[in-house]
Amino acid sequence: MAAFNAAVGHVYNPSTKKGGTLRFASTGDWDSLDPADTYYGFSWDFIRLYGRSLTMFAPKPGADGLKLVPDLAESLGVPSDGGKTWTYKIRKGVKFEDGSAITSKDVKYAVERSLDKDTFVNGPTYFNDFLDLQGYTSPYKDSDPNKLGLKAIDTPDDQTIVFHLKSAFGGFDYFAMLPSTIPVPAAKDTGTKYKEHVVSSGPYMFQTNNLGKNFTMVRNPNWDAASDPNRAALPDKIEVALNTNADDVDNRLLANDLDVAVEGTGVQAATQGKILSNPDQKKNADSASLARLWFSVINADVAPLDNIHCRKAIEYAVDHEGYQRAYGGPVGGGDIATNLLPPQIPGAQKIDLYNFGSKPNGDVDSAKQELQQCGQPNGFETNVSYRAERPKEKATAESMQQALQRVGIKLNLKAFPQGDYAKLYAGKPDYAKNNKLGIIIYGWGADWPDGFGFLQQIVDSRVIRAAGGNTNLGIKLPAVDQLIDKALTTTDASARNPIWGEIDKTVMENAEALPGVWAKVLLYRPTTLTNVYVNDGLGGFYDYAWMGVK
Amino acid sequence: MIRYVIRRLLAAVLMLFVVSVVTFAIFFLVPRLAGATADDMASRYAGKTANAAQLHELAQKLGFLDPIYAQYGRFAKAILLGADYNTGPVTVHCPAPCFGYSFLTQNPVWPDLTDRLAVTVSLAIGAAILWAVSGVAVGLLSALRKGSIFDRSAMAIALAGVSLPIFFTGLLSLAIFSYKLHWTAPGGAYTPFTQNPMQWAHDLLLPWVTLAFLFSAAYARLTRAGMLETMGEDYIRTARAKGLPERTVVFRHGLRAAVTPILTIFGLDLGLLLGGAILTESTYSLPGIGKYAVDAIVSNDLPKVLGVTLVGAFFIIFANLVVDLLYAVIDPRVRLA
Numbered sequence: 001m002a003a004f005n006a007a008v009g010h011v012y013n014p015s016t017k018k019g020g021t022l023r024f025a026s027t028g029d030w031d032s033l034d035p036a037d038t039y040y041g042f043s044w045d046f047i048r049l050y051g052r053s054l055t056m057f058a059p060k061p062g063a064d065g066l067k068l069v070p071d072l073a074e075s076l077g078v079p080s081d082g083g084k085t086w087t088y089k090i091r092k093g094v095k096f097e098d099g100s101a102i103t104s105k106d107v108k109y110a111v112e113r114s115l116d117k118d119t120f121v122n123g124p125t126y127f128n129d130f131l132d133l134q135g136y137t138s139p140y141k142d143s144d145p146n147k148l149g150l151k152a153i154d155t156p157d158d159q160t161i162v163f164h165l166k167s168a169f170g171g172f173d174y175f176a177m178l179p180s181t182i183p184v185p186a187a188k189d190t191g192t193k194y195k196e197h198v199v200s201s202g203p204y205m206f207q208t209n210n211l212g213k214n215f216t217m218v219r220n221p222n223w224d225a226a227s228d229p230n231r232a233a234l235p236d237k238i239e240v241a242l243n244t245n246a247d248d249v250d251n252r253l254l255a256n257d258l259d260v261a262v263e264g265t266g267v268q269a270a271t272q273g274k275i276l277s278n279p280d281q282k283k284n285a286d287s288a289s290l291a292r293l294w295f296s297v298i299n300a301d302v303a304p305l306d307n308i309h310c311r312k313a314i315e316y317a318v319d320h321e322g323y324q325r326a327y328g329g330p331v332g333g334g335d336i337a338t339n340l341l342p343p344q345i346p347g348a349q350k351i352d353l354y355n356f357g358s359k360p361n362g363d364v365d366s367a368k369q370e371l372q373q374c375g376q377p378n379g380f381e382t383n384v385s386y387r388a389e390r391p392k393e394k395a396t397a398e399s400m401q402q403a404l405q406r407v408g409i410k411l412n413l414k415a416f417p418q419g420d421y422a423k424l425y426a427g428k429p430d431y432a433k434n435n436k437l438g439i440i441i442y443g444w445g446a447d448w449p450d451g452f453g454f455l456q457q458i459v460d461s462r463v464i465r466a467a468g469g470n471t472n473l474g475i476k477l478p479a480v481d482q483l484i485d486k487a488l489t490t491t492d493a494s495a496r497n498p499i500w501g502e503i504d505k506t507v508m509e510n511a512e513a514l515p516g517v518w519a520k521v522l523l524y525r526p527t528t529l530t531n532v533y534v535n536d537g538l539g540g541f542y543d544y545a546w547m548g549v550k
Numbered sequence: 551m552i553r554y555v556i557r558r559l560l561a562a563v564l565m566l567f568v569v570s571v572v573t574f575a576i577f578f579l580v581p582r583l584a585g586a587t588a589d590d591m592a593s594r595y596a597g598k599t600a601n602a603a604q605l606h607e608l609a610q611k612l613g614f615l616d617p618i619y620a621q622y623g624r625f626a627k628a629i630l631l632g633a634d635y636n637t638g639p640v641t642v643h644c645p646a647p648c649f650g651y652s653f654l655t656q657n658p659v660w661p662d663l664t665d666r667l668a669v670t671v672s673l674a675i676g677a678a679i680l681w682a683v684s685g686v687a688v689g690l691l692s693a694l695r696k697g698s699i700f701d702r703s704a705m706a707i708a709l710a711g712v713s714l715p716i717f718f719t720g721l722l723s724l725a726i727f728s729y730k731l732h733w734t735a736p737g738g739a740y741t742p743f744t745q746n747p748m749q750w751a752h753d754l755l756l757p758w759v760t761l762a763f764l765f766s767a768a769y770a771r772l773t774r775a776g777m778l779e780t781m782g783e784d785y786i787r788t789a790r791a792k793g794l795p796e797r798t799v800v801f802r803h804g805l806r807a808a809v810t811p812i813l814t815i816f817g818l819d820l821g822l823l824l825g826g827a828i829l830t831e832s833t834y835s836l837p838g839i840g841k842y843a844v845d846a847i848v849s850n851d852l853p854k855v856l857g858v859t860l861v862g863a864f865f866i867i868f869a870n871l872v873v874d875l876l877y878a879v880i881d882p883r884v885r886l887a
Binding site (some may be wrong): 116191213244251254419 | 604737
């Protein structure tokens with residue numbers, strides 16, 4: 001039954017019917033189709049059509065999708081040495097598109113090449129940061145005849161692969177989910193050219209690939225459904241058009257001339273209004289939660305915000321509905337965030353220390369009390385920074401300015417260019433301090449929805465670099481750092497996840513972050529589609545590996 | 551005449567050189583003068599997790615550490631002699647004319663440009679024929695029937711054509727003919743002429759008409775004004791007095807004179823369009839030079855922007871050259887100027 005949000009938490013139009021062509025379009029281009037060189041969220045979803053990593057998020061709607069399941073591996077990783085060593089066994093009988101068997105060496109080679117950040121600049125660096133590299137840089141500079149010289153990965157036989165880390169890391173199964181573990185046959189590797197024809201290990205392989213324009217995929221005859229419980233592989237063919245006009249994408253979705261807007265960023269603002277006001281269209285739309293937070297850092301380096309009570313005054317005085325309106329309201333923007341971790345992330349607890357829920361327009365009385373305790377009963381003056389190219393951040397700054405005025409806090413708006421925001425301005429500690437950036441408006445999306453993927457980069461004080469280019473824009477709490485260390489070495493997920501909730505709470509108690517909105521997007525699902533659901537594990541995208549067409 | 555042609559050709563080459571130097575300076579020198587370091591320049595092409603050491607290595611690989619003249623020299627040399635690029639395990643050769651290598655897509659720019667040129671040429675030439683024929687015909691009829699209902703309504707429509715931007719008429723035409731009536735492929739498509747000429751024309755019909763509507767309006771107004779002026783000249787009266795048939799008077803004596811300035815503008819318009827019909831290509835998602843330029847600018851891919859600018863400049867300079875030469879043929883005084 002078509003209904004608003006029918007694909008959120010449920011499978012819309014379940015089907016096992018095979019055949020047809022699934023048509024995707026993108027308003028831009030991929031960063032790269034090469035598994036070693038891609039960091040776009042939609043790409044990590046789509047790549048599962050032509051590649052199999054060791055693990056993946058369960059192909060299930062809603063929160064069930066947050067669980068990792070083995071994909072190319074037979075089971076999840078087996079930790080030893082206190083979480084410093086992780087072992088996987090590759091499934092038997094899995095093959096590349098040319099019919100050759102996939103072995104542990106193909107996975108090792110894939111990880112090795114992903115370490116070469118000179119050649120593959122886009123991909124994540126988790127393996128660079130955590131593997132015990134011992135100076136290894138790239139298979140292209142490797143003197144080993146088989147180009148398998150990396151000592152941090154052992155392949156004792158064709159089925160077994162063992163990862164050795166520098167320090168214990170409990171959540172290694174998340175690294176095993178990264179596209180970097182999708183096997184690459186060394187003989188077919190052409191470096192930066194490999195993206196022109198990635199050798200498939202999944203249900204589809206490339207038929208044509210016109211870089212920057214379009215590509216098509218057809219069934220991979222050597223993919224065996226019996227070896228793959230994670231993909232339905234319903235369509236016979238997949239077509240992807242790139243660099244398509246954004247209005248055109250929306251119009252074609254509404255006219256059933258296109259099946260999926262692959263980027264998953266939701267329809268344009270004008271289309272959103274149209275869909276929400278038309279019941280016939282609204283029933284084909286989903287408001288999907290992203291693992292993304294729009295928030296601000298309250299900079300304790302800038303007086304008087306070095307006093308916790310002054311920071312708390314800001315938490316109380318801000319108009320939370322105003323923050324939400326700035327991002328497009330409850331449907332296109334998202335829910336009012338009361339803490340950092342989005343609710344769908346395992347371990348997240350709902351923490352509302354400053355009455356965001358009961359007083360969505362701000363709690364002026366409590367704010368004034370905090371100002372008294374801070375020794376600034378009449379308020380103070382500080383600056384708020386935002387990215388000039390982002391009207392939503394500007395609207396947020398204006399909303400804050402109005403709301404804080406009610407308690408005597410005067411905010412001056414400071415806009416900075418987006419490209420250098422983290423590098424030269426708000427993300428450079430001495431610049432932010434010297435220019436008295438008291439509130440820094442920002443946003444953050446998780447690489448994957450767990451506490452480490454979401455929180456570590458924005459609250460661990462040890463990732464702050466004096467030279468700038470930071471992701472943590474000023475949250476420095478020793479208690480948080482200690483808790484992070486504890487979480488990293490805890491291999492049992494059920495014990496680890498609550499620690500991330502604890503970290504979130506500690507940041508909120510210290511009032512160093514001002515949560516704004518847990519982001520949502522409005523996705524449109526044409527009636528041509530079957531088996532549609534939003535997968536929370538993938539971060540709020542439709543699960544492309546499971547979709548079909550009527 | 552030959553000396554004139556050679557002089558103009560040399561000037562055109564010099565102009566292209568100047569354009570290339572200025573464009574190169576805008577993208578590679580100005581940011582440095584504004585305080586960006588070589589590592590900052592490289593950071594646009596590094597992933598979001600790159601650390602300082604990786605940035606520096608990338609800056610070295612992309613050549614940002616070299617002096618700016620050496621960077622330009624390398625760029626110019628590649629155009630004339632080709633260049634080699636390291637893809638990791640192998641080195642690929644980018645044959646001349648190698649208009650650089652995209653830092654983002656890891657592809658030489660020139661094949662992309664030639665590939666997209668086919669689309670832009672198809673679009674521009676088709677639309678140009680449509681607008682030239684329809685614009686001149688409507689202008690001619692309007693001039694001959696000055697003050698008639700046809701004249702007034704044609705000029706009103708022409709005014710609308712000039713005033714309405716492509717992204718309005720384009721989206722409107724898509725809404726009606728593509729999404730509602732399904733006469734054309736949804737949202738625009740392109741099939742190469744060599745693959746299927748009928749489909750090629752069918753796919754391009756809507757963009758042609760939209761683009762031609764904008765331009766033909768201006769041509770109709772220009773032709774009308776030109777014709778009205780010419781038809782009032784003494785030699786037209788003389789031609790009529792000689793007893794020439796009205797057809798000969800209008801076409802041989804009237805239109806021929808009136809159309810000369812229109813030819814000039816036609817050459818320039820066509821040259822501009824060949825450098826990329828940005829709005830039309832974006833509206834109809836046509837993978838032409840204009841769309842390529844927009845995508846390159848959005849993604850900050852400097853070698854692509856540089857390549858596309860030079861191709862655009864080439865067409866404008868080439869069109870100017872053709873117009874100048876045609877002028878010289880028509881009016882000998884130009885040759886001596």
